[in-house]
Amino acid sequence: MQAWAEEVHRELKRAGVRLVGYVPDAGHKRLIELCRADKSMRAVVLTTEEDGIGLAAGAWLGGKRSVLLMQSSGVGNTVNVLGLLKTCGFPLVMIVTMRGEAGEFNAWQVPMGEGTPAAFETMGVAVSRASTADEVAPLVAAALKDERATAVLISQKVIGIKSFQDQTNQ
Amino acid sequence: MKATLRRREVVKSLLSDRKKLLVVSGLGSTTWDITAAGDSPLNFPTWGAMGQAAMIGLGLALAQPKRRVLVITGDGEMLMGLGALATIGVQQPKNLTVVVIDNERYGETGMQTTHTANGIDLVGVAKACGFKNFSLIRKTGEIKKLETLIHKTAGPNFLQIKVIAEKLPLVLPPQDGVLLKARFRRALLGAS
Numbered sequence: 066m067q068a069w070a071e072e073v074h075r076e077l078k079r080a081g082v083r084l085v086g087y088v089p090d091a092g093h094k095r096l097i098e099l100c101r102a103d104k105s106m107r108a109v110v111l112t113t114e115e116d117g118i119g120l121a122a123g124a125w126l127g128g129k130r131s132v133l134l135m136q137s138s139g140v141g142n143t144v145n146v147l148g149l150l151k152t153c154g155f156p157l158v159m160i161v162t163m164r165g166e167a168g169e170f171n172a173w174q175v176p177m178g179e180g181t182p183a184a185f186e187t188m189g190v191a192v193s194r195a196s197t198a199d200e201v202a203p204l205v206a207a208a209l210k211d212e213r214a215t216a217v218l219i220s221q222k223v224i225g226i227k228s229f230q231d232q233t234n235q
Numbered sequence: 236m237k238a239t240l241r242r243r244e245v246v247k248s249l250l251s252d253r254k255k256l257l258v259v260s261g262l263g264s265t266t267w268d269i270t271a272a273g274d275s276p277l278n279f280p281t282w283g284a285m286g287q288a289a290m291i292g293l294g295l296a297l298a299q300p301k302r303r304v305l306v307i308t309g310d311g312e313m314l315m316g317l318g319a320l321a322t323i324g325v326q327q328p329k330n331l332t333v334v335v336i337d338n339e340r341y342g343e344t345g346m347q348t349t350h351t352a353n354g355i356d357l358v359g360v361a362k363a364c365g366f367k368n369f370s371l372i373r374k375t376g377e378i379k380k381l382e383t384l385i386h387k388t389a390g391p392n393f394l395q396i397k398v399i400a401e402k403l404p405l406v407l408p409p410q411d412g413v414l415l416k417a418r419f420r421r422a423l424l425g426a427s
Contacts, residue, residue, distance in 0.1 A: 084297060107297055109326060112318030119287030119319075123259070123294020126279055126416065127302075128424045131294070149284040153412030 069195075069223070070095035072202035073160065074103070077132060080209040083107060084124045084131035086117035092162030092224035093134045114139035115146040121157045122149055130209075133159045137181040137218070138174060147188035150214040158208040159190070159216045166221035170228050178221075185216045194218045240375065242336050242398040246307060247272040248378050249334065254303075254386065257295055257423065261288035261308030263343040264403075265336055269307055271406040276422035279415060280408040286316030289333050293323050296331035299423070303330050305385055310337040310351045310395075317360060323391050324365030332385050332392040333361070338400040346400060361393035369393040 073096055077085070085100040085108045087093065100108045111117050117133035124131045135143075140161060150157055164171075165178015185192050191213050195201040201219055208215040225231075246268040250258065258278045260266045265288075266280040279295075281288060292306035313320075313335045323331065339352035351357060361369045367390055372378065384392050409415055 084294070107326075109293075109297070109322065112321055115287065116290045116316065116319055116322060119284065119290030119316075120294040120297075122284075122287070123291035123296070124298040125294075126291070126419050126423070127257075127295045127298025128420065129294075129298035146284045146287055149281075149287065149412075152283065153416045155416065 067095035069198040069201040069219075070099060073205050074099040076202050076206045076209065078103070078105070080206070081130060082132050082209070083129050084109065084120070085134065086111055086120045086131060087134035088114050088117070088136070088139050090134070090136035090162050091226055092136065092219065093160070096134060096160075114142040118143055118146040118149055118157070122153065122155050125155050125157075131157070133157060135159065135161055137161055137163045137165065137178045140181045140184050141177050144184055144188060147185070147190060147214070151189040154212075155214065156212050157214045158205065158211075159214070160205060160219065161216055162219045162224055163221045168221055181218065189214070191215045192218060194220065195223060196220045198223050236373065238338070238373065238397040238399050240373065240378070240396060240398045241401070242268055242338065243271050243403060245336065245378055245396055245398060249305070249307070249381060249385065252382065256386070257299065257302050257304045259288050259292045259295065259304070259306045261285070261306075261312035263309060263312065264338070265307045265309050265312070266408060267403070267406045268336065270408040274408050276418040278408065279419050282410055282412070285312055286319075288312055289316060289319040289323065292331055292333065293319065293326060293328060296328040297326065300328075300330060302423075303386055304328075304332070306331070306333045308333070308335060309342065310335055310339060310349045310357065311341045313357060314350055314355075320361055320364040320366070320393070327365070327367075328391055329389040331390050332394065334394045334396060336398055337395050338398050340400045342400070342402070346402070357395045358393065366391045366393040370395075372396040
């Protein structure tokens with residue numbers, strides 16, 4: 066499972082990413098493990114997603130590129146702080162595992178999942194979407210070459226979690 | 236205990252011999268305070284993104300482990316992002332000091348009281364979050380001693396400095412975010 070995570074990790078290394086902010090998500094489990102195990106990377110677990118924006122802004126001021134990993138539910142938490150990326154022109158790639166899409170087992174995840182692309186677009190973040198596992202790493206690689214703030218959304222069907230039990234077993 | 240310190244004098248003193256210090260300020264009064272002490276390309280004064288000053292400082296401290304980083308923010312701004320203190324506690328950046336200029340008020344919105352006016356103890360939070368050094372400062376004599384802490388002592392360090400709640404003339408840094416970012420990077424990293 067999650068072979069795309071190995072590919073994304075390789076792309077992060079290739080692009081010289083040294084700092085990875087994240088709020089854990091079952092869909093990001095493998096990628097988080099790879100980043101944490103990588104001695105050339107500092108993986109910073111956050112208490113809330115908007116803190117990853119501040120972290121990335123500070124790292125860029127200090128000359129280092131970072132990425133932010135989160136679940137779509139956390140995108141709402143970032144909205145005001147996304148303005149920092151736009152106002153100052155900070156580049157940042159955010160890799161977002163989607164919830165609230167086809168196959169969602171928890172109705173409480175649906176509203177923010179549905180609102181995620183629009184929330185990013187409202188705040189001037191470029192959005193791309195991986196509908197299959199093969200599309201994830203190429204989209205991340207393209208986003209890492211972009212000087213803008215970009216979000217790569219990974220469809221829920223790529224993650225393939227269908228129940229709380231699946232999530233626990235991930 | 237009634238505060239006696241004046242914020243502009245405190246911040247001016249903290250930045251008086253700043254050497255190569257990298258400085259991030261929280262939106263509102265502390266952005267005006269660091270500018271009143273003398274604008275510098277190595278200041279990143281925020282005008283928005285409330286709650287993120289400490290996280291910007293953490294990102295900077297991790298990216299530049301050989302440089303000293305000072306976050307100067309207000310009590311209201313810090314209270315919006317208390318989780319940052321826990322994250323800093325996990326990361327343990329030795330080169331980071333967070334200073335809260337605490338007037339117990341939301342100064343930009345009508346001087347409404349913050350939680351610190353009601354006894355909420357930010358130094359206690361920093362201590363619980365694993366900061367290496369932490370102090371509550373109330374007296375002028377204590378300010379001079381902070382130079383070593385900010386420039387040399389292995390952190391993370393946290394200072395809560397109680398100041399008089401006063402409205403002061405605004406001293407504005409550039410507002411252009413792209414300019415603030417670019418001048419900071421140029422001064423720190425060189426032309427590229």
